[in-house]
Amino acid sequence: MSILLNKESKVVISGITGREGSFHARQMIEYGTNVVAGVTPGKGGQILEAGDVTVPVFNSVREAVEATGADTSMIIVPARFAVDAIYETVDAGVPFVVCLSEYIPVLDMIAVRNYIDSKDGVRLLGPNCPGLLTPGEAKLGFIPGSIAMSGPVGVVSKSGTLTYEVIDALTRLGIGQTTCIGIGGDPINGTDFIDVLEMFENDPDTEHIVMIGEIGGNAEEQAAEYIKAHVTKPVTSFIAGRTAPPGRRMGHAGAIVEGSSGSAEGKIEALRAAGVPVADNPDDIAKIVAERMGK
Amino acid sequence: MNLHEYQAKRTFAKYGVPIPDGDVAYTANEARENAKKLGGKVVVKAQVHIGGRGKAGGVKLANTPEEAAEAAAKILGMDIKGFTVNKVLIDEQSAIDKEIYLAVLIDRAARRSMIMASAAGGMDIEAVAKETPEKIIKVHVDPALGVKGYQSTYIASRMGLPREQWKQFHNIVTNLYASFVNSDASLAEVNPLIVTDDGMLMAVDGKMSIDDNALYRQPELEAMRDLSEEPEAEKQARAAGINFIQLDGNIGCMVNGAGLAMTTMDVVNLFGGSPANFLDIGGGAKAESVATALKLILSDPKVKAVLINIFGGITRGDEVAQGIVDALAMVDTDIPMVVRLAGTNAKEGLAILADAEMETAVTLSDAAQKAVAIAGGAA
Numbered sequence: 001m002s003i004l005l006n007k008e009s010k011v012v013i014s015g016i017t018g019r020e021g022s023f024h025a026r027q028m029i030e031y032g033t034n035v036v037a038g039v040t041p042g043k044g045g046q047i048l049e050a051g052d053v054t055v056p057v058f059n060s061v062r063e064a065v066e067a068t069g070a071d072t073s074m075i076i077v078p079a080r081f082a083v084d085a086i087y088e089t090v091d092a093g094v095p096f097v098v099c100l101s102e103y104i105p106v107l108d109m110i111a112v113r114n115y116i117d118s119k120d121g122v123r124l125l126g127p128n129c130p131g132l133l134t135p136g137e138a139k140l141g142f143i144p145g146s147i148a149m150s151g152p153v154g155v156v157s158k159s160g161t162l163t164y165e166v167i168d169a170l171t172r173l174g175i176g177q178t179t180c181i182g183i184g185g186d187p188i189n190g191t192d193f194i195d196v197l198e199m200f201e202n203d204p205d206t207e208h209i210v211m212i213g214e215i216g217g218n219a220e221e222q223a224a225e226y227i228k229a230h231v232t233k234p235v236t237s238f239i240a241g242r243t244a245p246p247g248r249r250m251g252h253a254g255a256i257v258e259g260s261s262g263s264a265e266g267k268i269e270a271l272r273a274a275g276v277p278v279a280d281n282p283d284d285i286a287k288i289v290a291e292r293m294g295k
Numbered sequence: 296m297n298l299h300e301y302q303a304k305r306t307f308a309k310y311g312v313p314i315p316d317g318d319v320a321y322t323a324n325e326a327r328e329n330a331k332k333l334g335g336k337v338v339v340k341a342q343v344h345i346g347g348r349g350k351a352g353g354v355k356l357a358n359t360p361e362e363a364a365e366a367a368a369k370i371l372g373m374d375i376k377g378f379t380v381n382k383v384l385i386d387e388q389s390a391i392d393k394e395i396y397l398a399v400l401i402d403r404a405a406r407r408s409m410i411m412a413s414a415a416g417g418m419d420i421e422a423v424a425k426e427t428p429e430k431i432i433k434v435h436v437d438p439a440l441g442v443k444g445y446q447s448t449y450i451a452s453r454m455g456l457p458r459e460q461w462k463q464f465h466n467i468v469t470n471l472y473a474s475f476v477n478s479d480a481s482l483a484e485v486n487p488l489i490v491t492d493d494g495m496l497m498a499v500d501g502k503m504s505i506d507d508n509a510l511y512r513q514p515e516l517e518a519m520r521d522l523s524e525e526p527e528a529e530k531q532a533r534a535a536g537i538n539f540i541q542l543d544g545n546i547g548c549m550v551n552g553a554g555l556a557m558t559t560m561d562v563v564n565l566f567g568g569s570p571a572n573f574l575d576i577g578g579g580a581k582a583e584s585v586a587t588a589l590k591l592i593l594s595d596p597k598v599k600a601v602l603i604n605i606f607g608g609i610t611r612g613d614e615v616a617q618g619i620v621d622a623l624a625m626v627d628t629d630i631p632m633v634v635r636l637a638g639t640n641a642k643e644g645l646a647i648l649a650d651a652e653m654e655t656a657v658t659l660s661d662a663a664q665k666a667v668a669i670a671g672g673a674a
């Protein structure tokens with residue numbers, strides 16, 4: 001079992017003919033993802049070839065959905081086109097949209113989130129995220145397929161490479177994953193820690209949850225409260241940015257300590273108070289999970 | 296990107312928020328001339344991207360053009376928390392009856408823009424929020440509606456503003472919000488918004504931060520960037536598209552990915568070292584970007600060791616290793632380096648680095664300990 005994505009998911013990729021888009025489309029198809037369509041305005045009628053698979057390209061998401069029944073979207077276009085692509089995809093009736101694009105203005109995301117919240121049954125993951133991967137089934141985005149393995153741990157994170165590290169370390173200890181999800185490092189996003197925690201809690205195959213946070217905002221504090229009240233499965237965590245200077249954005253648009261809010265210490269304290277062990281060193285996360293799982 | 300006070304206030308004024316008459320001066324002579332035009336009674340204010348100017352002596356009242364010139368002479372060239380003052384704002388003095396705090400900002404948790412106000416203006420708002428949170432009034436704005444009349448009425452009433460000032464206040468809130476939205480700001484702050492002794496509201500101090508992601512559609516604001524306040528290395532990094540922040544330590548860090556870059560700093564610190572910088576080179580690690588990043592790190596004379604931490608994902612470890620070896624051939628340095636490589640094809644990558652006689656490490660802890668030992672402990 002898995003959450004949000006499996007081998008049945010019918011995927012449409014916005015930006016499939018771009019350099020990044022075509023590269024990752026091929027990686028995803030090679031991994032087993034059921035990519036049914038691509039969209040690039042002006043390139044409708046083209047075909048993307050990936051091994052034995054051919055993917056038709058459409059001018060609009062609506063045409064792609066009408067022709068293929070796509071139910072999952074991945075957006076990999078430059079930031080200034082990404083907002084329009086999100087609206088287009090939701091308007092075409094696709095219930096699950098993953099936006100990888102980085103550098104979308106925050107005020108645009110406020111409007112996007114406002115729009116999505118007004119729709120029933122629509123979920124956005126990202127933007128500025130590495131996507132998600134269900135080992136052995138499918139992947140959307142950048143997470144390398146080679147490091148993951150099917151098993152009982154759900155992984156959710158704001159980060160990219162730091163998450164790959166943790167997935168890789170778990171796999172090396174023989175601990176597989178149900179689904180690995182990057183929610184992204186922007187200040188306003190579509191899916192938060194709490195949403196994913198709820199899905200992992202309800203997923204019968206997920207036995208343990210790893211949550212990787214970072215400085216900025218209060219999503220980790222909210223997650224801690226949620227865990228205390230609603231999560232029965234063990235959660236292990238790590239928070240990046242204890243040495244980050246206040247007032248500076250650490251790469252991710254959302255990773256900033258502003259005044260007294262968003263510090264790593266506050267998040268670590270909140271999580272520990274909710275009974276969640278927080279590793280001091282990312283090298284220890286997989287070991288802590290192994291110990292807690294009795295491995 | 297942060298604007299200076301005078302830039303923020305001019306932006307507010309463009310949208311109809313009243314501000315005092317005033318202009319910028321770069322010399323004491325200019326300050327005298329500006330003060331003359333304003334009738335003599337002025338306030339001279341350092342323009343630097345740092346708070347606490349007043350306490351540092353960067354804001355002075357002057358009652359004659361001569362006093363304005365003297366004040367400017369003292370403030371220009373002054374060092375305020377590491378920032379050198381190279382311009383001052385000369386504003387007319389205002390007769391202050393009351394000081395209000397007013398800001399538009401982004402409330403991440405509510406996923407909305409928010410108006411924040413307090414009758415306890417003119418002070419450090421973080422301190423007010425901490426000690427007397429009931430004095431802070433917050434109102435969220437629906438992005439599809441904008442600020443509505445009832446919202447500014449609520450704020451004005453809660454602050455105890457007299458009825459005859461509500462209209463003025465509503466216009467200021469609406470106009471400040473318009474400047475915030477149309478400038479793609481993440482903060483538009485007026486502190487204080489004063490009520491003069493004849494009952495007029497006016498923004499005497501202002502602060503504005505613009506969302507870096509939106510600068511592509513804000514060319515006028517982008518042109519206001521003050522390059523003199525940005526460290527040279529950070530300027531170069533921005534031009535090269537590398538995320539780089541200069542810090543105080545002696546261990547240079549080069550990492551792929553922002554989360555992992557922060558974590559690398561944390562682990563260096565955990566083992567008693569002190570990071571010299573935050574640096575994210577992005578996805579892969581091609582020779583050119585590694586070389587550029589290395590030059591940035593080595594431009595800091597405090598750096599005694601460099602820690603390179605790369606997780607090879609879709610970019611394979613052996614390609615990354617070759618990129619690092621090629622980059623080192625382009626940069627002439629004798630600063631010792633430790634390379635930690637993990638992920639896809641890490642073993643092959645480490646072999647390439649070992650052949651090139653580089654110090655390598657398998658885990659981040661191991662790499663950090665080696666770098667700390669080379670750099671001789673904390674800076």
